[in-house]
Amino acid sequence: MTPVDLLLLAVAGFFAGLVGFVTGLASIVSYPALLAVGLPPVAANVTNTVAMVGVGVGALANSTREVVDTGPRLWRWTAYSALGGLVGAVVLLWAPAGSFEAVVPYMVAFAALALLLQPRIRALAGGRDLPGSYSALLFVVAVYGGYFGAGAGVVFLAVTLICTSEHIWRATILKSFLLGVANLVAAIGFAAFGPVHWGAAAAMALGAVAGGWCGPPVVRRIPPDVLRVSVALAGLGLAVWLAVR
Numbered sequence: 001m002t003p004v005d006l007l008l009l010a011v012a013g014f015f016a017g018l019v020g021f022v023t024g025l026a027s028i029v030s031y032p033a034l035l036a037v038g039l040p041p042v043a044a045n046v047t048n049t050v051a052m053v054g055v056g057v058g059a060l061a062n063s064t065r066e067v068v069d070t071g072p073r074l075w076r077w078t079a080y081s082a083l084g085g086l087v088g089a090v091v092l093l094w095a096p097a098g099s100f101e102a103v104v105p106y107m108v109a110f111a112a113l114a115l116l117l118q119p120r121i122r123a124l125a126g127g128r129d130l131p132g133s134y135s136a137l138l139f140v141v142a143v144y145g146g147y148f149g150a151g152a153g154v155v156f157l158a159v160t161l162i163c164t165s166e167h168i169w170r171a172t173i174l175k176s177f178l179l180g181v182a183n184l185v186a187a188i189g190f191a192a193f194g195p196v197h198w199g200a201a202a203a204m205a206l207g208a209v210a211g212g213w214c215g216p217p218v219v220r221r222i223p224p225d226v227l228r229v230s231v232a233l234a235g236l237g238l239a240v241w242l243a244v245r
Contacts, residue, residue: 005037006203009051013204017055017211021176022219023231024153026052028238030204031150039197045092045148046194050187051204052149056180058212063173066216070174073131077174078181080135081142085182088146089189105243107144108151111158112235115228118161134163138178145179146186150242152179154235161228168224176212 012033020026027048034044060067067074114121137159145152153175160171190196219227 001037001197001199006199009033009037009200009203010207013051013054013207014211015207016052016204017058017208018214018218019211020052020055020153020208021059021172021212021215022222022227023234024155024157024175024179025151025231025234025238026055026153026208027148027150028241030208034197034200034204037200039200042092043195043197046190047197047201047204049089049146049149049183050190050196050201051208053180053183053187054205054208055212055215056176056183058209059173059176059215060180060212061209062213063176063216066170066173067177070170076135077138077178080139081145081178081181082185084139084142084144085146085185086189088143088148088182089186089194091143092147092186093189093193104144104148104150105239108154108235108242109239111151111155112232112239114158114162115154115232115235118158118228121162129165130163134159137163142178142182145182149179149183151235151238154231154238157228157231168228169219172219172227173216176215 012029016026016030016033019029030052031044031048034048035041039047070077138156141152141155141159144155156175156179157168157171160166160174161168164171166174
């Protein structure tokens with residue numbers, strides 16, 4: 001891999017980190033960049049998962065207080081995310097190719113529609129929190145995040161905003177942290193058993209840390225409804241792309 005390739009990956013990592021924090025769509029920037037520098041699909045997938053840990057690191061460095069303020073339930077959610085990331089890594093490494101991919105476009109599209117309808121759904125639910133449903137769905141999203149992850153942030157935001165009373169600003173921070181946990185656990189598995197390209201992962205991770213760090217100040221300036229609708233529309237676009245691909 002040439003110095004130009006590594007520079008390209010660092011730049012792509014920055015934009016993946018920023019886009020990933022704001023919209024949850026980091027992999028639509030990072031994964032194609034890894035393919036563009038010549039990595040085969042499986043190696044690009046596992047390298048991408050390792051590199052995207054940097055998004056969570058950068059974002060956490062700029063939003064530690066908000067994460068800590070979540071309270072004791074954060075530990076439970078972290079455990080579900082870690083377990084889900086581990087299961088996702090096992091599926092990617094050991095299951096037949098394409099095991100998950102047929103349902104992914106529908107899952108992302110459903111989550112995007114749920115985001116668009118979130119105020120109405122919350123009203124129908126009486127504004128109640130649904131802790132049991134949230135924990136189970138968080139685990140499922142973390143499995144997907146550990147397996148591939150394109151659109152996992154969209155799904156996470158939909159689940160959080162529908163099952164809890166969290167504001168979209170805090171939901172965005174939690175998305176970055178908890179998906180970062182899932183990615184970290186999956187990355188440890190890939191480091192031991194997967195074809196990680198470490199030079200590419202390091203270059204992209206450096207950019208991702210910077211992009212993730214820049215994410216919280218950007219989100220603070222976006223009106224909540226604009227952010228929610230923008231993420232939902234981007235998610236619908238991603239679902240169409242995944243289905244066509």
